[in-house]
Amino acid sequence: MTAGMHEFLYKIPGITDGYRPGAHRSRSRGAGMAFAGHARLFDYPDPRRIDLHASLSSLHGEWLVRTSQQRSAVxxxxxxxxxxxxxxxxxxxxxxxxxxxxxxxxxxxxxxxxxxxxxxxxxxxxxxxxxxxxxxxxxxxxxxxxxxxxxxxxxxxxxxxxxxxxxxxxxxxxxxxxxxxxxxxxxxxxxxxxxxxxxxxxxxxxxxxxxxxxxxxxxxxxxxxxxxxxxxxxxxxxxxxxxxxxxxxxxxxxxxxxxxxxxxxxxxxxxxxxxxxxxxxxxxxxx
Amino acid sequence: MPPVDFAIPQLLALLPMALLPLLRRRRDSLPFPWIGWLPRDPVGRLLHLTWQLIAMLTLGFIILGLAMPGRSETRIERIGRGAEISILMDRSSSMDATIRRNAPKLGEQAQPSQSKNDAVRKTLSWLLDQRPQNRFALTLFNTAPIRVAPFSDDVALVQAGLNASDIGRGSNETNMGLGLMAAIDGFNGRSYTGSRAILLVSDGGARLDDDLRLRIQRGLKRNRISLYFIYIQSSPNSPNLELVGTDADASLEEVALHVFFANLDSEYRVFQADDPESMAAAIVEIDQLQNLPLTYYERVPRVDYSRACFIAALSCCIFLAGLTATRLERLA
Known part of the structure; x- marks a missing residue:
């Protein structure tokens, strides 16, 4: 019998505090699919994630990038x-x-x-x-x-x-x-x-x-x-x-x-x- | 009754081993994670106590049995009454022969063939049955006398000796003189309490030399013994001693013996073994002589109780095995 046959799925309710990338929802920002908010390009210097629409409507005229929530390990x-x-x-x-x-x-x-x-x-x-x-x-x-x-x-x-x-x-x-x-x-x-x-x-x-x-x-x-x-x-x-x-x-x-x-x-x-x-x-x- | 004693009392030192079942062994119980789940059970406790008790008894019985308890050999006083009869029986090979009989007459049933020994044993057994209160002794003889049973009122003992005479074959030689002397000597040293008789059972006579004749004559007289000769006819041609007088021709051995006995001073009668009436007459005659109560001691051999102990231990073991058979050896 292999270990794979005994695998079980588990999940954790709510949002966890882990920082390592993993499978559970967490508060950490990073690579992920869930939109978390906008940040200044100055703070998150990742031009790939520049959000033009948000930048144009920015009150301060700053370049904004999208940040997302990373799923973390527990x-x-x-x-x-x-x-x-x-x-x-x-x-x-x-x-x-x-x-x-x-x-x-x-x-x-x-x-x-x-x-x-x-x-x-x-x-x-x-x-x-x-x-x-x-x-x-x-x-x-x-x-x-x-x-x-x-x-x-x-x-x-x-x-x-x-x-x-x-x-x-x-x-x-x-x-x-x-x-x-x-x-x-x-x-x-x-x-x-x-x-x-x-x-x-x-x-x-x-x-x-x-x-x-x-x-x-x-x-x-x-x-x-x-x-x-x-x-x-x-x-x-x-x-x-x-x-x-x-x-x-x-x-x-x-x-x-x-x-x-x-x-x-x-x-x-x-x-x-x-x-x-x-x-x-x-x-x-x-x- | 003497108290119970032990043949090997040292083994009683092992008796504390009977306490061994009180010790708990891990093997006796199954491990269980949480005894709080099991209800208390007085029946189970009781069964366990019974098991311990029986196991202790088993060990105790075995150790007791090994120490061989018993009542030592003892002498018990007995009071007897009646005549003292010493049976002196011929156990030579001629007694194993069958009795030859006349050819049956017309219309008559042929008599069954029977060895002389059988006929005699039948007659003597009948005699023993008739007179259980008399004291009997049994001596067999062929070349030498064999003292089988000393004087006792235990008829079963004599009967057993009589039955044992049926086994095997006797010797060819017959020495009646020695047998007679042995029977006479059996009365030596006994107080005279009742009429004494020697029942000589034989199928033939014997030539006795003068010396022996004198000793027999004196012995019979000294001990005041009457002599009863139970004669077994080997064939129709054997002389009928009941009809022979004291002055008969003594060339035949039987007749010579009969004539010698008849001429003794002592009481003497001859009977034919195949004639129950004449036997009965002999008994009545013996009975009419004086009867005094007699106190004598009988030796009782050691009674061993170890067998009883082992049987008790075995039954305990069977009980334990039964109880163990109901025991669960595993959970679930």
Missing amino acids: VIKVVVDVSASMHFGASTSKLEVVADFLLALGYSAHRAGDSVGLMAFDHEFREDLYMPARSGRGIGNAMAATVRASTAGNAPGSLQGLSECIDRIAGSGGLVFLVSDFHYSLDGLATVLDKLGDLLVVPLVVWDKAEIEPPAEGGLLSVRDAESGRIRRLWLRDELQRQWRDKVARRRDELGALFAASDMRSFYIEGGFDAEALSKYFLEHVV
């Missing part, structure tokens, strides 16, 4: 949860799915001319997995490899780690992907998300089929929490399967409400990464 940041729970997965681990996403993102961003940076956290910011934003063809592969190589350990994910990451990107513009399974206490998540008010934040909720859907057959099930190590033993039957599904649904509602309050909309990755679905998400929900 900086994309990916914040990835690499806690022990993200290493879980019945067939492929959730981090493998995240790596697929990063590959696709790298390819898509390269096509749009945007740069991508990676930040990872578990219970704290992971300095060793940090990749500053850069643009280039292989950036997706590099990020995927970094995430795949992260060790399993039993470090718990926490809001503290997420908060440390967000503190580093708050205030800058652009697009942020928050990739996590959100398997930690959500108290205070709203406060943390508020710091990202001026960015477009896409929360990617990564869950595995095995954790949201109970096994079809009943029986004795003994599970160990990947992070806390607590053990729970169940005699799996219809009643418990229903309770299990109820709890997943409740968590979904809880997360949905939290993100909605911060004007975000979560995108669920359950099982495998579907680039087309993500394109659809941007088309439908990002105006």
Whole structure:
């Protein structure tokens, strides 16, 4: 499978601040199709763009040139949860799915001319997995490899780690992907998300089929929490399967409400990464 | 009853190993990202506790079994009543031969062919069934006496010895004198509590030398033993000893023996084995003699409980296997 097959389209609402030429609307003047205004030839010495009609009607009798708005590139940041729970997965681990996403993102961003940076956290910011934003063809592969190589350990994910990451990107513009399974206490998540008010934040909720859907057959099930190590033993039957599904649904509602309050909309990755679905998400929900 | 003890008590030092199932192993549980999603389940907890308990019991039973618990060999007091009968049975090769019978008369069914040994065992089994409260001993003889069972009121023991005499073939030689002496010596050192009898079962006679005759005579008299000779006729031509007097011609071995016995001071009767009425008469006769209660000790061999322990451990294992079969090995 080539990276091209996983490409997804994204866009950013409004006008961005980027100066590098790219694909998004921005305030920068430069080569572009959208008319921005007139400027004195003295200020923009580009005689090819002299607007005769405007010059003639100029009050000061100056030569005026047309200026246009340049489309700019943005900086994309990916914040990835690499806690022990993200290493879980019945067939492929959730981090493998995240790596697929990063590959696709790298390819898509390269096509749009945007740069991508990676930040990872578990219970704290992971300095060793940090990749500053850069643009280039292989950036997706590099990020995927970094995430795949992260060790399993039993470090718990926490809001503290997420908060440390967000503190580093708050205030800058652009697009942020928050990739996590959100398997930690959500108290205070709203406060943390508020710091990202001026960015477009896409929360990617990564869950595995095995954790949201109970096994079809009943029986004795003994599970160990990947992070806390607590053990729970169940005699799996219809009643418990229903309770299990109820709890997943409740968590979904809880997360949905939290993100909605911060004007975000979560995108669920359950099982495998579907680039087309993500394109659809941007088309439908990002105006 | 003696207390339970262990043949290899050192192995009990391994008993703390029975606590091993209390340890948690990573292999026993599947990893899960967010345990908050799983409801608490008292049934699951209970099943796990049961599993731990049964696994501990299994290990405990195995270690106990290896230490071989049991009740040591002991002697128990028994009170018996009735006559003491020592069965002295011929186990020479001639006893394996079939009994030859008269040709059937006109209109009569031919009698089934039967080996002498079979006939005797049938008769003696019947005797044992009739008198379960008597104490019996069993001695076989051919070239040498074989003490099979000492005096006991355990009829099953004697019966088992009797059944075992059916196996294999006997030796050609017969040394009745040694057999008789062995049976007589069996009474030595026992207090006289009831009438004593030797039941000599044989199909032939024996020439006994004078020395042996004297010893047999003295032995029977000293121990006050009555002698009952159950004679098996090999063929219609064998002499009918019940009809032979004490002054008969002693050129035949059987007759010579019969005459010797008959001339002893001790009580003596001869019976034909194929004649149940005469056997019954013999029993009644023995019974009429004095019967005193007798206290004697019986040796009870060590009772081993390790087998029971292993069976218990095995059933525990089966339960554990059943429980494990219901365990889910993977999610989704």
